[in-house]
Amino acid sequence: MPIPNPFCPQCGHRLVEERTAGRPRPVCQSCGHVVYHNPVPGVGVLCELDGGLVLVRRGHSPHEGRWALPSGYIEADESSEQGAVRECKEETGLEIEVKELFGVDSFPEGPLSSGIIIFYRALPVGGMLQAGDDATEARVFQLDELPRDIPFRTHRDVIARWVDAQQTVPPANKLGPIIRPARVGDEERVLELLRAIPANAEFTATEQERARHRFRERLGFDIIIAEIDGVVVGYLALSFISALSGLRAWIDDVAVDPAFQRQGVGAALVEAAIQQADMRGATHLFVYTSRGTPAAREFYRACGFDEDGVAPLRIR
Numbered sequence: 001m002p003i004p005n006p007f008c009p010q011c012g013h014r015l016v017e018e019r020t021a022g023r024p025r026p027v028c029q030s031c032g033h034v035v036y037h038n039p040v041p042g043v044g045v046l047c048e049l050d051g052g053l054v055l056v057r058r059g060h061s062p063h064e065g066r067w068a069l070p071s072g073y074i075e076a077d078e079s080s081e082q083g084a085v086r087e088c089k090e091e092t093g094l095e096i097e098v099k100e101l102f103g104v105d106s107f108p109e110g111p112l113s114s115g116i117i118i119f120y121r122a123l124p125v126g127g128m129l130q131a132g133d134d135a136t137e138a139r140v141f142q143l144d145e146l147p148r149d150i151p152f153r154t155h156r157d158v159i160a161r162w163v164d165a166q167q168t169v170p171p172a173n174k175l176g177p178i179i180r181p182a183r184v185g186d187e188e189r190v191l192e193l194l195r196a197i198p199a200n201a202e203f204t205a206t207e208q209e210r211a212r213h214r215f216r217e218r219l220g221f222d223i224i225i226a227e228i229d230g231v232v233v234g235y236l237a238l239s240f241i242s243a244l245s246g247l248r249a250w251i252d253d254v255a256v257d258p259a260f261q262r263q264g265v266g267a268a269l270v271e272a273a274i275q276q277a278d279m280r281g282a283t284h285l286f287v288y289t290s291r292g293t294p295a296a297r298e299f300y301r302a303c304g305f306d307e308d309g310v311a312p313l314r315i316r
Contacts, residue, residue, distance in 0.1 A: 008033050039106065040115040043084040044071035044155060046162050047096055047122050049129070050216070051183040052142040053162065055150075056091045056135035063151035069159070070135075071117065084120045090133040095126035097219075099240075100280060103161065105154040119158045125219055142183070165279060177233060177265050179272040182223035187215055189232040190223065193255035221252065224272050226265045233260040236269040238276060249277035251287040 006015050006026075013030035020027055026035040046069065047054040055067045070091040074083035081098050088096045103119040131138040141147070143163055150156045166181055182190065194211060195203050203211075215223070221239035225232055234256035241248045251273055256265045277285045 005035075009035070041074045041080065042071060042115050042117045043074055043080055043087060044069045044117055044119045044158065045084050045088045045096065045122050046102055046119060046158065047088055047092065047094060047124060049094075049124055049140050051181055052140040053146065053159070054088075054092055054094065054129065054138060055141055055147070056131060057137035059131075059134045059136040065136075066149065066151050067141075067147045068150055068152055069119075069155045070138075071155070073115075080118045081120065084118075084122065088122065089127065091131070091135040092138045093127050093130040093132055094124040096122040097125045098122050103158045105157065107152070107154050117154050119154075121162070123219060124217075177226040177228045177260075177268055179268055180225050180227065182215075182218075182225050182235065184216075186223075186225055186232055186235075187212065190215060190225075190235050193232075193235055193257065194253065196258070197253060197255050222276060224269055224276065226256070226269050228260065228265075233257045234265045234269055236273055238273045240277075240280060240282065245283075247280060247282040249273070249280070249282040249285045251285065 007013065008015055008028035008031065010033040011028060011031045013028050015026040015028055015035065017024050018027040019025075020034050027033070028035075045054075054070065056070055057067055058064055070088045072083070072087040072090075074080055075086075078086065084098055085096055088094055098120045100121050101118070102121040105117050105119070107115050107117060129138055129140070143166055146159065146163065150159065191208060191211060194200055195208070200207075221237055224236045224238060226234035226236075234254070236254045237252040239250045239252050241250065251270070254266060254269060256269075274285055
């Protein structure tokens with residue numbers, strides 16, 4: 001194999017190929033320096049927005065004009081998390097909060113050098129979605145419209161894993177509701193159900209607009225939807241808080257259409273919340289039971305939350 005740079009980086013003399021440490025490597029016959037070609041580290045970002053995933057259209061080779069995750073190489077003076085935040089900002093205009101490590105892969109198929117790519121799942125906390133740097137376009141793709149011809153194997157694999165994690169989780173009763181992540185089109189129905197919660201009986205127009213804004217941003221929390229025959233019949237809001245001892249998950253709101261209560265909808269939503277919290281690595285799931293009605297407190301006890309007030313459920 002030809003040596004890409006035939007001169008020693010230490011003394012400038014010509015390199016020759018010799019078998020060293022188990023394989024052929026460039027070696028300087030003058031000073032003895034061995035050149036090791038190690039993988040370069042990169043980062044990729046699975047930025048979730050409006051129930052979908054942010055992709056960018058590449059503006060340069062390789063694979064110019066095709067869609068991929070925001071990604072790039074880590075600079076020498078930054079951590080991998082900092083590299084992910086910077087790359088996403090440069091390519092999508094979005095300021096993000098890294099939520100979790102989502103995968104590590106290698107790409108030996110590179111034309112010149114191999115690499116290690118670290119993928120993070122992230123949520124936007126600011127900025128505006130717009131293409132930048134070497135991207136010509138940036139947009140949100142819903143699960144059912146993600147491109148199938150993403151050029152990088154590592155990107156395809158991690159997106160497939162992300163889609164699996166987002167897919168509908170049906171309850172044990174096959175005749176029960178479909179449980180899925182919230183979509184943009186669920187906004188009005190979720191706000192309608194939100195107002196049906198007894199604690200929100202005196203919801204003002206200003207509070208409703210704030211709730212609408214929070215639904216659209218969904219920063220730091222997930223919304224899980226229960227659907228029957230194409231109709232949204234309930235939802236659950238699940239937030240996450242990082243502590244020194246680990247990640248904590250909170251059930252903030254649960255609302256079920258009165259016409260569908262006592263049909264297993266609430267239990268299916270709580271089960272989905274437990275699964276989601278466990279998938280994120282949370283150790284406990286909490287709910288503020290005192291905010292609910294006596295029937296709601298009875299429901300939470302039936303789900304395994306034993307205490308009144310702030311009730312914890314240990315999930316790992």
